[in-house]
Structure formats: C-alpha cells, structure tokens
Amino acid sequence: MVFEELSGLKEHYLHCVRCGQCRSVCPVFEEVRNETAAPRSKVFLAHMLSSGELRTGPEAAAHFSRCILCQACTRECPSAVPVHKIILAARFMLARKHPSRIRGTIFREIWTRPALLNLAAGLIRCSQSLGLVKMGLACGLLPPGFSLPGRLPRQPALDSLPEITPAAGKATTRVGYFLGCSTNYLYPEIAGSTVSVLSQLGCEVVLPKSLKCCGLPLLESGELEPVAPMALYNLAAFKRLGVNTVFSDCASCTATLKELQAQQLFSGIEVLDLSGLLLELLDSYNSGMKALNRVATYHDPCHLAGAQGITLSPRQLLRRTGVEFREMKDAGNCCGGGGIFAIYHYDLSMKILNKKIASIEETGADIVATFCPTCVMQLRHGLAKHKGTIEVVHPVQLLAQSLILA
Ligand code: SF4
Numbered sequence: 001m002v003f004e005e006l007s008g009l010k011e012h013y014l015h016c017v018r019c020g021q022c023r024s025v026c027p028v029f030e031e032v033r034n035e036t037a038a039p040r041s042k043v044f045l046a047h048m049l050s051s052g053e054l055r056t057g058p059e060a061a062a063h064f065s066r067c068i069l070c071q072a073c074t075r076e077c078p079s080a081v082p083v084h085k086i087i088l089a090a091r092f093m094l095a096r097k098h099p100s101r102i103r104g105t106i107f108r109e110i111w112t113r114p115a116l117l118n119l120a121a122g123l124i125r126c127s128q129s130l131g132l133v134k135m136g137l138a139c140g141l142l143p144p145g146f147s148l149p150g151r152l153p154r155q156p157a158l159d160s161l162p163e164i165t166p167a168a169g170k171a172t173t174r175v176g177y178f179l180g181c182s183t184n185y186l187y188p189e190i191a192g193s194t195v196s197v198l199s200q201l202g203c204e205v206v207l208p209k210s211l212k213c214c215g216l217p218l219l220e221s222g223e224l225e226p227v228a229p230m231a232l233y234n235l236a237a238f239k240r241l242g243v244n245t246v247f248s249d250c251a252s253c254t255a256t257l258k259e260l261q262a263q264q265l266f267s268g269i270e271v272l273d274l275s276g277l278l279l280e281l282l283d284s285y286n287s288g289m290k291a292l293n294r295v296a297t298y299h300d301p302c303h304l305a306g307a308q309g310i311t312l313s314p315r316q317l318l319r320r321t322g323v324e325f326r327e328m329k330d331a332g333n334c335c336g337g338g339g340i341f342a343i344y345h346y347d348l349s350m351k352i353l354n355k356k357i358a359s360i361e362e363t364g365a366d367i368v369a370t371f372c373p374t375c376v377m378q379l380r381h382g383l384a385k386h387k388g389t390i391e392v393v394h395p396v397q398l399l400a401q402s403l404i405l406a
C-alpha cells in the first residue's frame with residue numbers, strides 16, 4: 001500500500017472527517033502552529049492534487065515536504081486515514097510530474113549503485129578533511145543540515161566485516177544481517193557490535209557484500225521506480241547465501257523491509273526484530289555478563305515504536321545489561337530527524353529536537369540508547385549543540401560491553 005498512487009487512496013482520504021485529532025500529535029504542526037502544516041490539511045491538499053484543483057509545482061511540493069513521516073497522525077486518526085501514506089503518494093506524484101536532475105542523480109544514479117555511493121562517501125570524507133564542508137556550511141553554500149552526520153569514519157562497516165561471521169561457540173542459528181546505509185557509512189562501530197554480540201550469542205551472521213540500500217531515502221523523496229528492483233536485488237543476495245531470516249540494527253530498514261514484504265517485493269524471508277532476537281538468545285546464554293554501572297534512558301524511534309509497535313523488548317534488553325533504567329517523558333515523541341526532513345527543514349527539525357533533548361536531560365541519565373542510527377545522529381547533534389555530556393548509543397553497543405566477548 002505504501003506505493004499506491006494518490007488516486008488509489010481516494011477511498012481513504014474521503015474518510016477524513018476533519019476532526020483535527022491528528023493535529024494534536026503532529027510534531028511539525030506543534031511547532032509551526034499553522035493549519036497548512038496540519039496532517040488533515042495535507043490530506044485535503046492531496047485530494048485537491050489528485051482532482052487537479054491544486055497545481056503540481058514547487059508550492060505543492062513544499063507543503064508535502066513538511067512532514068517527518070513519523071506516522072503519529074495515522075495511528076491517532078479515529079477514521080483510520082493512512083495520512084503518511086497519502087503524503088508519500090503525493091510526493092510520488094509530484095516527483096513524477098516534476099523530475100529534478102539533482103534528485104534524479106542522487107537517488108536514481110548514485111544511491112542505487114553501491115560503488116558510486118562508496119565513491120560519494122569517500123568524496124565527502126575527503127572534503128571534510130580539507131575543511132571544504134565546514135567552509136561551505138559557514139558561507140551558506142551548503143544547507144545547515146549537512147552538519148548533521150559529523151565527520152564520516154575512515155572506512156564503511158562493509159569494508160571490515162566478513163561476509164560470514166561464525167558463531168563464537170556452537171552455532172544455534174543462522175541469520176542474515178541487513179546492513180543499512182546509516183550504520184554502514186556513519187556508525188561502523190554499531191555494525192561491529194551487532195556482529196560480535198550475535199556471534200557471541202551463538203549466531204552465524206551472514207552479511208552479503210553486495211547489498212543495496214533498503215530504498216527508504218528514495219521513497220521519502222518520491223523517487224519510487226528504483227525501489228522495487230533494489231528490493232528484489234537484495235532479496236536475491238540473501239537467498240543466494242541460503243538465508244531465511246533477516247534482521248537489521250536500523251529500525252528504518254526493518255520498517256521498510258516489512259513494507260516491501262507487504263508489496264510482495266521481499267517475500268519468502270522473515271524479517272526479525274533484533275531486540276526480540278537478542279532477548280531470546282540471552283535466555284539461553286550461559287556465560288557471564290557484567291552489570292554496567294551506568295544510568296540509561298531510551299528514545300523510541302518512530303520506525304520501531306510507531307511503525308512496528310516494538311517498545312518493550314528494547315527496554316528489557318537495556319535492563320539485561322545491568323544499567324539503571326530511567327524512562328524519559330514522551331519517549332515515543334519524534335526526535336525531528338526523519339532522514340531528509342532534517343536536511344530540508346533544519347530549523348524546524350532542531351525545534352522538535354530541543355524538546356527531546358530536554359526530556360533526555362531531565363532523566364539525569366548519562367546514556368541515551370536508541371534502536372535507529374538516524375536517531376543516533378540526530379540526538380548526538382542535539383546534545384553536542386547543548387554541550388551535553390550524555391552519550392548516545394545503540395543498545396547493541398551496551399550489550400557488547402556487558403557480554404564478556406570471546
Ligand atoms: S484525525 Fe483523521 S479524520 Fe481527523 S482530521 Fe486527521 S486525518 Fe482527518
């Protein structure tokens with residue numbers, strides 16, 4: 001359904017009774033406080049777009065770009081209007097009617113080809129080392145959102161991890177690792193912890209070297225066409241290696257893979273919840289674990305809590321590491337990241353982020369954990385701006401510290 005045409009969603013958007021309940025949960029509306037930013041207005045505008053009453057063009061594109069795709073509106077709607085899917089369908093339509101050379105080059109040419117994506121990451125790294133990115137940001141040539149990823153690591157995770165990592169002891173299970181772009185290019189240390197922890201807990205970890213992106217950045221940008229071939233390509237890569245179950249340490253990747261399954265594009269393979277898998281493996285783990293003497297809180301990524309309904313197991317996992325756990329206020333509220341949203345709407349994204357940072361700081365925790373590398377990036381950026389000392393980690397990194405690794 002995520003790939004549906006706007007016209008195909010007509011029966012859904014006609015169900016909107018304009019009650020406004022979606023406004024009460026929309027992080028964008030909360031900041032903008034203008035009806036044009038409300039989810040119900042986007043539903044109405046989508047209707048107009050579909051009937052031709054609203055012209056396609058930059059003004060319409062600007063309306064639909066002001067959405068983090070957090071899905072809070074869809075969950076809240078008493079009439080079951082799939083608001084975020086209507087917004088996505090509007091973006092597809094706008095992108096198709098007004099193709100952009102820059103967007104096409106980035107998402108169709110580069111993002112679909114791992115070799116070119118590697119090259120682009122290398123060029124960014126090089127520009128960062130030469131101070132060009134800093135200079136571009138300072139003189140306004142680059143939008144402020146380009147500061148979000150920070151300094152790219154020297155090597156992507158895929159360069160250092162083997163295709164097959166054997167279990168440290170007797171293998172009890174074999175799982176495929178869907179390594180997403182954020183973990184690969186921004187946080188290879190998270191990927192390293194994921195593989196080590198699973199291996200220690202008795203898994204043989206299979207990581208196809210030829211994987212492509214899950215397709216989420218393309219979907220968010222309205223560049224729909226390459227998504228299906230990429231999904232089928234990734235599915236074939238796992239099947240070639242005899243893998244029947246796949247997990248990811250990125251909530252956005254697993255949410256997308258599940259959507260692809262609903263479209264019959266990633267069929268015949270089970271997408272596992274990593275936190276649930278780790279808890280199961282820990283139940284039969286007989287070696288020692290050391291209790292971490294830290295105070296931790298947890299931020300729910302929209303793509304895990306909202307899109308997949310997974311909230312309990314990540315918290316249980318954190319508690320298994322021995323940390324003192326403190327719940328933050330509004331842990332399920334969006335951090336304002338949402339991939340490309342923070343790049344296009346940096347100021348708005350920062351306003352949403354500030355509230356999240358205040359909730360984190362209120363807990364008195366010295367660590368905030370989250371199950372999505374994009375949230376890790378956003379929270380690190382926010383805490384650095386606040387000159388905070390709170391560490392942002394993925395739960396697998398804490399587990400790697402707690403397990404006595406072989
Ligand atoms: S909550 Fe649902 S029915 Fe109510 S205004 Fe929003 S989209 Fe329409």
Ligand code: SF4
Pocket residue numbers: 025026027028029038039042066067068069070071072073074083084
């Ligand atoms: S998906 Fe989130 S940001 Fe977008 S309209 Fe709905 S509540 Fe607002």
